[in-house]
Amino acid sequence: MSIESTWQYLAMTLAAVPRSGLLVLVVIAIGVSAIGSFMVRRQWPLGLWVRRGSTLVLGGVLVLVVLQLARFDSRLEMAVPQIGLPQQVVEGGETRVPMAPDGHFWLRAQINGVQANFMVDTGATITAVSQDVADRAGLKPRRGGLPVMISTANGPVSAQLATADEIRFGNVAARGLDVVTSPNFGDTNVIGMNLLSRLASWRVEGGTTMIMVPNNPQAEVELR
Numbered sequence: 001m002s003i004e005s006t007w008q009y010l011a012m013t014l015a016a017v018p019r020s021g022l023l024v025l026v027v028i029a030i031g032v033s034a035i036g037s038f039m040v041r042r043q044w045p046l047g048l049w050v051r052r053g054s055t056l057v058l059g060g061v062l063v064l065v066v067l068q069l070a071r072f073d074s075r076l077e078m079a080v081p082q083i084g085l086p087q088q089v090v091e092g093g094e095t096r097v098p099m100a101p102d103g104h105f106w107l108r109a110q111i112n113g114v115q116a117n118f119m120v121d122t123g124a125t126i127t128a129v130s131q132d133v134a135d136r137a138g139l140k141p142r143r144g145g146l147p148v149m150i151s152t153a154n155g156p157v158s159a160q161l162a163t164a165d166e167i168r169f170g171n172v173a174a175r176g177l178d179v180v181t182s183p184n185f186g187d188t189n190v191i192g193m194n195l196l197s198r199l200a201s202w203r204v205e206g207g208t209t210m211i212m213v214p215n216n217p218q219a220e221v222e223l224r
Helices: 003-019 021-041 047-069 074-079 131-137
Strands: 089-091 095-098 105-111 114-120 127-130 148-152 155-169 172-182 201-205 209-213
Touching (some): 021 047, 114 127, 127 131, 131 172
Antiparallel strands (some): 089 172, 095 209, 105 114, 201 209
């Protein structure tokens, strides 16, 4: 990454801090910890308790961050219980998607009942939704969630984590699925590996057809 890109990444991350309750809480806890340490050095009453309290807050934030990161890494997800987070489920029968003329696999899907075109991207960690579709589908940034940095063709962009109640296409139904949203995504919506990894199997046949096999059969969704 070039120096210019690094500074751009850092600036975007800092700009996202006020929008994250967890990051604001971390800044406050660090400040309180510094005050507690000062009180301890001066041997003021309650200084030790102030410092311990801020440490407990930082530990709680660390646990929440690990739980959120577990949603992006299947290895962590096996080891860390998803406390207080919606269960992610993918169900349905085999769905076949032919390759489009542009060399990508596109499908017509519903997200929270709103129809939209999605590109299947096996290189994407998480499903991404354009801001227009997110607004129409009623997707709201998760309260207290950390902003995430997503690599795009135009460089890294800041995005917000949300939960889609349901994404449906073909015989596939994915419920309680993590998605990221950002005005910087333009009009593109992407099906990422956090959905594909929950299928019973998926493969590309003959280099021209993607076949997705979920775990349980569902009625095929009718799309206009």
